[in-house]
Amino acid sequence: MTRVGVVGAGRMGTPMVARLVGAGHQVRVLGRTEAKRTAIAELGAHAVTDVEAVADAADVVIICVFTDDQVSELCLDGDLVAHMPRGSSLVLHTTGSPSTARAIASKHPHVDVIDAPVSGGPHDIAAGAVTLFAGGDEEALARTRPVLAAYGDPILHAGPTGAGQLVKLVNNTLFAAQIALVAEGVRLGSRLGVDEAPLLNALAHGSAQSRVLSMIAAAGSAEKFVSAVGEFIGKDVAVVRDTVAGLGGDLGELDRLVSAVTP
Template sequence: MSGPSVTPPPGTSSGSAPAAKARVGFVGLGSQGAPMARRIVEAGHPTTLWARRPDSLAPFADTAAATAASPAAMAADCDVACVCVVDDAGVEEVVAGADGILAGLAEGGVIVVHSTVHPDTCRRLADLAAARRVAVVDAPVSGGGPAAAEGRLLVMAGGDDDAVERCRPVFATYADPIVHLGPLGSGQLTKLLNNVLFTANLATAAGALSLGRSLGVDPARLAEVVAHGSGASFALERVAAAGGTLDPLAARAGALLQKDARLLAAVAEAADVPAGPALRAADDALDLMDHRR
């Protein structure tokens, strides 16, 4: 009589040896991407990096990471290729350009789009990738560089179940939680909604502090009180830390928040869905930051 079937624990094969870690490629070593890549390297994944600027690679000189001369060359040495560049055009160039990831990634590979872009960008790339038997997962992140360095980024993933699960051990090096939201594009939609809500909250927080000042209530004291009350929000914390103004946020993030509001508005318009009060409030914040949508 045969014995019971035993499922090996995660991270091991049916034998005693641990399962091999995925080989990872990473493009986009900015303030958020660099700590993500470092976490991947430090977790023991064989990692290959590519960057347009050599100085972006310099901080990795003391690590086991390899470097490549092009996205295609990087992809030839990896199973999972992560992209964390700024915008749609950058993602399309890195993935589908003449010397892009698709030119080097082998059949069965996965391209992960960590950038915040239009869902249709991911779908177009997925169509191109499918012809090469490569999967695409959209996995925008939230939390910033410090969260990445501490392994507590939020990953919002969209895509085929199997592809997302193959990427999960890589995501787990820099993220907790990792939320699989549904089919390809759902991660991007969720990130856009999150960012527009944050932008809307900036407008209401700045407006409340300004109104309080006009009525004789010290903005710093008001923010201190509201932080412990039902009106508390992350946006209020950011505005209060900036002295009640949106100017520092405008300089650092105004253009990115404007981009995301435009993307969500375009998605809603194409679906013939009213954008509603969140986008209207976000527009107020963008106007205050001199980044009108």
């Protein structure tokens, strides 16, 4: 039985906790409010009130918060990682900057840092089928894989620490660009006098079919889909822009497309 600590039992983290408990792991989860602690207990996990208790004696600590700044507060400014045992693994599921993961690994060499942003949603996690892009030491990932396999499949090793974030950022940039392409197609259809719903349904059966197009068709319209995912995609694209700018580059032809669907 592996001792697992979790910070971030929200929209994505809650089904992770449920799957970890179901796989037989001993799970401690940070719960800052009484209501949250009650919800954690109902999942079969042990609720704790501070990050030190999450980290203490844990084999693996999983971070699934919303922003890269929150990861930095916990792992660079805070004491969470300092309380983790030597040889344990820190898993970062938050999509963010690869430099954050590398800085954590540099500051805390006593733990193995695995940046493993997810591709998918809560329903994929609940089904044990969310994609994980993992960066970090290959042997460390192998040791951690049985824990991640409770909800992750496939678990794809992308390279050294930070590589998981880089792959996820490229993925989400292309995702945003593909949304914009479909939205442009919808506008073209409107100018030609074709209603959106039958257009999307028809395109889903043609050579223009893609996973993104199917998701937009299921949502009912491009506008509805952009409203649902815009905040998340916008956050990730901002990180991509900052990362590429730091290397002296830009998004090139992708920039116009992603700008059309991000805040």
